[in-house]
Each structure stands twice: as C-alpha cells, then as structure tokens.
Amino acid sequence: MSFFKNQFANVVEWLEFRDDMIFYKWSNREIKKGSKLIIRPGQDAVFFKNGKIEGIFRDEGEYDIESQIIPFLSTLKGFKFGFNSGMRVEVLFVNTKEFIVKWGTQNAINIPSLGLPGGLPIRANGTFHFKVNDYIALIDEIAGVREQYLVEDVKIRITAVLDQLLMKWIPREGKDMFNLQANSFDISKGIKEDLDMQMMKSGISITGFNVMSFSYPKEIQDMITKNASHGMVSDVNRYQQISLTEGMATGRMSGGGAASDMAGMVMGMNIAGKMMNQMNQQAPNQPVSVEKAEPSLPRTDGQKGPNFCPNCGNKTEGANFCSNCGQKLV
Template identity: 70%
Template sequence: MGFFKNQFSNVVEWEEFRDDMIFWKWSNREIKKGSKLIIRSGQDAIFMNNGKIEGIFEDEGEYNIDSDIIPFLSTLKGFKFGFNSGMRVEVLFVNTKEFTVRWGTQNPVLIPTPQLPGGMPIRANGTFNFKVNDYVTLIDKIAGIKDSYLVEDLKLRITAVLDQLLMKWISKEGKDMFNLQANAFEIAKGIREDLDMEVMGHGMTITGFQVMSFNYPQEIQDMITKTASHEMIGNLQKYQQVSMTDAMSSGKLQGGGAASDMAGMMMGMNMANEMMKNMNQNQKPQSQPQKESEPSDSAASQGGKKLNFCPNCGAKNEGANFCPNCGQKLN
C-alpha cells in the first residue's frame, strides 16, 4: 500500500515561476490523495473548478490537500478521493507583488502647436507600476483562456494607447511645448488615471505612472538652448561677444586671413570697450571741495582792490591811490 500511496502523490506548486510572470496555471492534471500544495512568498493560490473559483489561499507554506485544502473549498467539501482516481481541478498561481515597468515612445508623438504647423515631434520615457487586484475579473478576462501572462503582455497593451494619452494630456490646458518637464507631474497623473481605467477591466490596477523626461528633436533642442543662452546673457551685444569667443576657441575662425584678423580685432575692441565701461561705472565720483564764493564788485571794492573809477566824482583811475580829480581815496 505504501508503494501505491507514494506513486499517486503530487506536488502542486508554481513550477515555471519567473519574476516577470503575472500568473501561471497548474491545469489538466489530477490531484491525488496525499498531494501537497506549496505556496511561496508573494504568491496566492486559487483553486478553480469548471471556471469558477472554489477557494483562495494566500498564506505561504506547505499544505496537505486532503486535510488542509479540501475542507475549505466551496463546492468540493464532500469530495472523497478514490483509490485509482483523483480530483481534477485547476490551480491558478498569482504573483501578488507590485511590478515596475519601463516605457518609452516607439515613435515621436506629434503634439499640435501653433508654432509648428505639422505638430511638435516629442518622445518621452519613464516607468509605471501595477499589480493584480481583482481575481474574479482576471480569471474571467484573461486566465480563463491563457495558461500564463507576462509583464510584457500588459506592457504591449499599455504602449498601444500611450501615444494617444500623451497627446491628450500634453495638449490639455495649453501646456508650454518648450517646457514640458515643468508639467511632468500633472501630465503623468492624468495618464495614470486613464491607464487605470484601461487595465481595470482585466483585474489589474495602475498604482503609479512617472514621466522621467521629454525629448525634443535636435533642431528644437538647439533652439531652446540658444533661447536660454540669450536670456541668461541678457542682451544681444554680449551674446555676440560670447559667440565670437566660442567660435575662435573652437577653431571655426582659424586659418588667418583678413576675416579672421578682423574678427579678432573686433572682439578685442569690444572687450576693451566693455572693460572701460565697467571701470567707469564702478568708479565713484570723488566729492570736490566747495569753492569759495567769489567776491562781488562791491566786495572787491571793500577788500582792498583798486577801483577803475572814482566812486565820488566818476573820474577814470589810472592805478593811483587817490582820485586825481577830487582826491577821493580809491583803495
């Protein structure tokens, strides 16, 4: 008897476990008397009969199906193992962890914008998180017809609608096409809500969605960088000076000749002029001592200077100390 008992014993466990597998079905086999059920960490075991859930077991460990499992199954509590026959059921193992998946646009998404008639071609990348949350829906929509389901299977479904969602949420409320990163959180929040509705009908939920970066075509990125340079420099004259310096240091003005010499001369003159302006602006005007008020004619006459005319008779004075006409003192 012991020989036959060991021969009929089974081990029901997730035999093809992978980190990127969402569920795996143990099916088309009989569970014999004396079989064991093994549930590992991060797994749930769902017993099904004729496509219906009989019982869900969540705690990890090793269980005897005769005594630990059968008594808890909804419609198979009275099942008795025969000597030569077993119980034919399906056991669905579900990965209960939260998955993190990287995503990226396959092709540029053309976002309508007035600046570009054909639309702004934008690429984006990031991550999203999901997990299984509804076993009944999962079995009804997917597990009922599939033996396993991978993260890549769900990713294909997500990326199929992601371009349209990016276009929707980037265009919404007139986002700044040249500074999308500033609105990345708001855009990602809207996309997460829409994606959650998309996968909810398959027994899963989107627990997070992140946009790591938006990528512009090289021509657009160069224009954004140049515009930012203008803003940082402040005015066109300084930008021209920096551009000329960059050109000379990069070798674009090498080779001598009149053009190169003239460029160097202009750059030197402009730099010298700017240095002189800065020096003049930084120098504070020195306070000058207040000039003493010059004496008036009357004060001059009283301060000992000789008068040109006699104040008494009006006769012209030739430098004498006394008026030659009336004898008036003149100093």
C-alpha cells in the same frame, strides 16, 4: 502496474517561478488522494473550476489538499477521493508583488503646437507600476485561456495606447510646450488614471506612472538652449559679444582660411566700435577729473620762458607753468 499508475499523489506547486511572470496555471491534471499544495512567499493559490473561483489561499506553506484545502472550497467542500478517481480542478498561482516597468516612446510623437503646422515632435520615457488586484477579472479575461502571463505582455498592452494618452494629456497640462518637464507630474497623474481604467477589466491595477524626461529634436533643443542663454544674459548685444569672445578663445572660429580671418577681423572691429560707442555714450554722464595745475608764477631765475605753451599753444608771458594746461615751461 498500470492499475496503480493513476494512484500516485502529486504536488501542486509553481515549479519554475520567475520574477517577470505574473501568473502560472497548474491545469489539465487530476489531483489525487494524498496530494500536497505548496505556496511559496509572494504567491497566492487560486482554485477554480469551469471559470468559477472555489477558494483563494494566501499563506505560504505546505498543505494536504484533502484535509486542509477541500473543506474550504465553495462547491467542492464535500468532495471524496475514490480508489481510482481524483479531483479535476485548476490552480492559478499569482505573483503578488508590485511590478516596476520601464517604458519609452518608440517614435517621436507630434504634439499640436502653435506655429508648427506638423506639431512638435517629442519623445518621452519613464516607469509604470502595476499589480494584480482582481482574481475574478483576471481569470475571466486572461487566465481562462492562457497558461501563463508575463510582464512583457502587460508592457505591450500599455505601450500600445501610451502614444494616444501622451497626445491627450500633454496639450492639456503642458502650457509651455518647450518646458514640459515642469508639468510632468500632472501629465503623469492623468495618464495613470486612464491606464488604470483600461487595465481594471483585466484584473490589473496601475499603481504608479511617471514621466522621467521629455526630449526634443536636436534643432529644437538647440533653440531652447540658446533662448535660455539669452534669458540668462538678458542683453542680446552682450550675449553676442560673449559668444564671439568664447569662439575666439576656444578656437572655434579658426581654420577657415582668408574668409575666416576676414570674418574674425570684421567682428573684432564691430566689437571695438560698439565698445567705443558705449564709452562715448557714458562719457557725458561721467565727471571729468582734471588735475589742478600749479599756479602760473613768473620765473625768478632770470630766464625767460617761451611766449607760447608748446603743448596747448596758450600765451604764457614767461611764466613757469602754462596757466591753461599746466605744462611745465623749461
């Protein structure tokens, strides 16, 4: 029985296919006469021996290795299976799809900024896309010493250099450090090119890189929001009045006891004072509307009115209406 043990044909395939696995290496086994190769959708099968690629097979299906595969191998095309011998060769199954990975800075990155000696601390997140495009480089750099390679392995390599690339490209493209989102396209483009150059030697191509959002510390974000509010209102005095009104309306100013009540009263008086000043400043420019008084006619009922107007004190001389203010003299 032991004489025939090694004569059993085997099937060369990627049994435990995973969406997050970049490649799987079928190795350290001898391919026997009558063995089959199975290539599933989204896979390429790369035959290599001693680090040299013998052949690449891309079409899905089931193949007889002796008749359909060996004739296309570079240096093994004349290989003949013996009665008790097989072919020693490694087969690398490569996942051909494009992988999409989310990334995010683990810690805040201090970007040099004028007025901030320690730099502006920001965080960022987004996605990057990659796929395998060079099997020779992949085998030389990674597959030659590893049995499998996962998306997480690539993510670790990317995030290890991402902080430095963000520090490189944000000051270059982000003219307004408080509105980095406006420059996210150019920042992303620069980082993608640098990452692609670094991963190219491993046979991996970075096909896309995106910065989805930047975030600032709460104190800086509050400052940005307040500045935006000032810009929308365009008048600081009016902004203060609106803020105070909203605070009184929503009750955010209540609940502070006597000090809070006093503060509210003082601010209310300030608003009233400002409103009166504005009215006084506008008054000289406003046309004054004065009702036309009826003509001051002498009384005909024989009754004599007061000699002086009780309203303005003007001398009336017994008329029906005051010639100065129009007050009816009854």
